[in-house]
Amino acid sequence: MPTISKKGQLMPQSPIRKLVPYAEEAIKKGKTIYYLNIGQPDIKTPKIALDAVKIHSLDILAYTRSEGSEDYRKKIANYYRKNDIQVNHDDIIVTTGGSEALLFAFGSIMDMDDEIIIPEPFYANYNGFSTASGVNIVPVISKIEDNFALPPIEEFEKLITPKTKAILICNPGNPTGYLYSKEEIQKLAAIVKKHDLFLIADEVYREFAYDGNTHYSIMQEKGLEDYAIMIDSVSKRYSMCGARIGCLVSKNKQVIQTVLKFAQARLSPPTLAQIASEAALDTPQSYFDDVIEEYVERRNILIDELSKIEGVKVAKPKGAFYCIAELPVKNSDDFAQWLLEHFDVNKETVMVAPAGGFYSTPGVGLNQIRIAYVLNKNSLIKSVNIIKEALKVYKD
Structure with missing residues (x-):
């Protein structure tokens, strides 16, 4: 049988997309998912x-x-x-x-x-x-x-x-x-x-x-x-x-x-x-003014809500629309998969990006997740509450 290249074997999976099959299964079970894993803005294209x-x-x-x-x-x-x-x-x-x-x-x-x-x-x-x-x-x-x-x-x-x-x-x-x-x-x-x-x-x-x-x-x-x-x-x-x-x-x-x-x-x-x-390129400046105002509000709500959860540490972003949160778990890959497979609040759950894939140093960032605050403010509040409730029952 022909063999796969060493380069192909070494190619890492995307921490942003690798949990998609579990999300698809969760949807089949009737769950609603809040997608915090990917930087796909919900802002309308000009x-x-x-x-x-x-x-x-x-x-x-x-x-x-x-x-x-x-x-x-x-x-x-x-x-x-x-x-x-x-x-x-x-x-x-x-x-x-x-x-x-x-x-x-x-x-x-x-x-x-x-x-x-x-x-x-x-x-x-x-x-x-x-x-x-x-x-x-x-x-x-x-x-x-x-x-x-x-x-x-x-x-x-x-x-x-x-x-x-x-x-x-x-x-x-x-x-x-x-x-x-x-x-x-x-x-x-x-x-x-x-x-x-x-x-x-x-x-x-x-x-x-x-x-x-x-x-x-x-x-x-x-x-x-x-x-x-x-x-x-x-x-x-x-x-x-x-x-x-x-x-x-x-x-x-x-x-x-x-x-x-x-x-x-x-x-x-x-x-x-x-x-x-x-x-x-002819998009008026008012478009960006409105978008930036919206992202600042989302960031502030997200950071405030995450900071209220016991054992969670979060860095405050100065730009873009992402943040890294450190959780009281040993392995965020397992936690992220568990959220999709085994946990929900009123049939709602969240999809996050495990942060270990954002490092190249082995063993670093395993207790961290990346959150993209590309959802509306109400959805962000619901999402953080789901994470809060999940941490109460999750066991490594």
């Missing part, structure tokens, strides 16, 4: 984006350029300039989601067995991208006790070896909601320049910064032009996860030329989704 697809006048649904349509890239560049990010359209490669942008970045700057330093916990799919690329993640641990702040720069320097090629951050962070300050970005900039590394920043949640804080992009940092690679996406900004449109941005021409070769190998990003994404 009408202007949906209408652009409905009224298009295409006679042939043809390929676009491998780097994305020129008109769209020019509009993206204009959007960035409004946000004090000075780039041109030829600094941008449009990708099939932020995921492809990350895979292209890994493939363009790293070889087999090279290393990338990532503060953990981190977006779970970074584990999958590194496995697919034959790259080794070297984690630097941030802690819930410190609200997942950037670890001291000394901790990064200890981990740098001849195989280190990059540092990767998510800002604001998934799964922690941590927002890096300008000073922290400047510290990272100094270390990558000192050691001749790339700094990759996944900035797909840039709009979602709370409590008067502002997002500072690595692309705004002077002197970082040869080192900075920014990853972006329309998925969260416009609640367009299904469009699968993202982009990679860099002032480093060699990086862009290399990424383009990967883009050419997969031909082009989806045409209709680019039409919708280009139209979405």
Whole structure:
């Protein structure tokens, strides 16, 4: 019998999606599930984006350029300039989601067995991208006790070896909601320049910064032009996860030329989704003002309610729409599965993402879960109450 590749065997399951079969069984039993496991906003996609697809006048649904349509890239560049990010359209490669942008970045700057330093916990799919690329993640641990702040720069320097090629951050962070300050970005900039590394920043949640804080992009940092690679996406900004449109941005021409070769190998990003994404760039600021206000209210309710549960520790997010909660359990994978298989309150239960999959250090985060506060406020209150009641009866 043919054998599966070692890479395939090592490819991790998604902590966000692996419990889907148990959720499906719970639904068959008549249970209602509150989905806290996945960052799929319930916010409506801007009408202007949906209408652009409905009224298009295409006679042939043809390929676009491998780097994305020129008109769209020019509009993206204009959007960035409004946000004090000075780039041109030829600094941008449009990708099939932020995921492809990350895979292209890994493939363009790293070889087999090279290393990338990532503060953990981190977006779970970074584990999958590194496995697919034959790259080794070297984690630097941030802690819930410190609200997942950037670890001291000394901790990064200890981990740098001849195989280190990059540092990767998510800002604001998934799964922690941590927002890096300008000073922290400047510290990272100094270390990558000192050691001749790339700094990759996944900035797909840039709009979602709370409590008067502002997002500072690595692309705004002077002197970082040869080192900075920014990853972006329309998925969260416009609640367009299904469009699968993202982009990679860099002032480093060699990086862009290399990424383009990967883009050419997969031909082009989806045409209709680019039409919708280009139209979405005309979304008025009032849309984001309303969305941010809604997420702040949801965050506050979620954190307040979780904080009332005995034995639960929670970090307060400064951005995005996720938080990490530490529970009085030994294994959150078992707890999350048990919630779906064996527990409900009036035929209602919750689906959460076990946080162990957001770490690469074995044994870390096993008593934590990630919660996406993408549901309405009433549903969040019900969800936390279900978790509260579940913890009263759950036995490890």
